Amino acid sequence: MVLHGVPRMTFDLDLVVDLADDNMARLVDVFAKAGYRPRLPIPLLQLGDAAKRDEWVTERNVVAFSLYHPDRVMEEIDVLLVTPMPWAEIEASAVTRNFDGVDVIVVGRETLRKMKRATGREKDRVDAERLGDTDDA
Secondary structure (H helix, E strand, C coil), rough: CHHHHHHCCCCCCCEECCHHHHHHHHHHHHHHCCCECCCCCCCCCHHHHHHHHHHHHHHHHHCEEEEECCEEEEEEEEEECCCCCHHHHHHHCCEEEEEEEEEEECHHHHHHHHHHHHHHHHHHHHHHHHHHCCCCC
């Protein structure tokens, strides 16, 4: 939202990633080396296990895996485990935004609207409306 120019108070960073095994293994490695820990009392390595992720989603209705950094209490990251569209569509929508001198790849505005609408939550419906109908450009 913020990187699309829509002011919004948030306390976490939502990551939408390709859930392919090799990609998840790299992601887990990056989080481990950077010192991030799961909010749930489970080993971080389980985030890389597709069967575990499927179990969390189907049996516990977990849609995001939350991580925190013990030395930086304001840093929380949610890795989305459920998306309303295939990864290829999400990836194709990606745009680059500059944040404080750093280029950041973000989900395109229309795709973000679709993702927000698909949650069924009121706050996400409002976010989708706030994103408006303008293009990503």
